[in-house]
Amino acid sequence: MAEKELNPGLRLALDLGPVGVYFAAYYWFKDAPLSFAGQAYSGIVVATAVFVPVMLAALGLTWALTRSLPRMAVFTAIIVVEYGGLPVWLNDETFTKMRPTVVYSMFAAILGFGLWAQGRSYLAYLMGALVPLTAEGWRIFTRNCVCFFGFMALFNEFVWRVLGEEAWVWLDTFGQLILTFLFLATQYPVLQRHSSEDE
Numbered sequence: 001m002a003e004k005e006l007n008p009g010l011r012l013a014l015d016l017g018p019v020g021v022y023f024a025a026y027y028w029f030k031d032a033p034l035s036f037a038g039q040a041y042s043g044i045v046v047a048t049a050v051f052v053p054v055m056l057a058a059l060g061l062t063w064a065l066t067r068s069l070p071r072m073a074v075f076t077a078i079i080v081v082e083y084g085g086l087p088v089w090l091n092d093e094t095f096t097k098m099r100p101t102v103v104y105s106m107f108a109a110i111l112g113f114g115l116w117a118q119g120r121s122y123l124a125y126l127m128g129a130l131v132p133l134t135a136e137g138w139r140i141f142t143r144n145c146v147c148f149f150g151f152m153a154l155f156n157e158f159v160w161r162v163l164g165e166e167a168w169v170w171l172d173t174f175g176q177l178i179l180t181f182l183f184l185a186t187q188y189p190v191l192q193r194h195s196s197e198d199e
Helices: 008-029 043-066 070-092 092-117 121-129 135-163 165-186 188-193
Strands: 034-036 039-041
Touching: 008 039, 008 043, 008 070, 008 092, 034 043, 043 070, 070 092, 092 135, 092 165, 092 188, 121 135, 135 165, 165 188
Parallel strands: none
Antiparallel strands: 034 039
16 A cells, blocks of 8 residues: 655654653653552653553554654654553663663764765665765764764753753653754755765
8 A cells, every 4th residue: 555645733743652652651641650560660650651652653644644763763662662651561761761772872883883884874764755965965964863862862861860851741741852853953954965866
């Protein structure tokens, strides 16, 4: 079946809806932990328990409507399920707070390995159809992404360990998105200078 295009408003709702549910659930339960089977579950653990199935439902609906899923979304979903299931199962929010660190570190390591060992950009494989760049452009953009992902991994650790839980929740829900958009804005000159559209 041919791939279908989603309405932009619906796609935005499917992308950001689970994050909004997570944020709301955290603030609903952060001062009143949920008790279940003799254990008290903190706001982050409850929010994570809500977020994972909502995110999977959003991915399932995206697949049902378009018959396709972005490779990056599938990879991220696998990490979220793993690091979302552990804190609920063990009732330990540490795994949730370390999830962005693991995801960003893995992205940086995989992309860095591709550049170092093979001299190629794995981002071109993931995003080549969306961003027309020359080979040199992909190498530069990928190198910059490795630096950004490394920074985000370290920044995530700093926020949850030093600034505290509430600051981390804001970073996890809104801060990462804002910082990513700012980073991409700084990359516009690179993308423009090395565009392969003319070729």
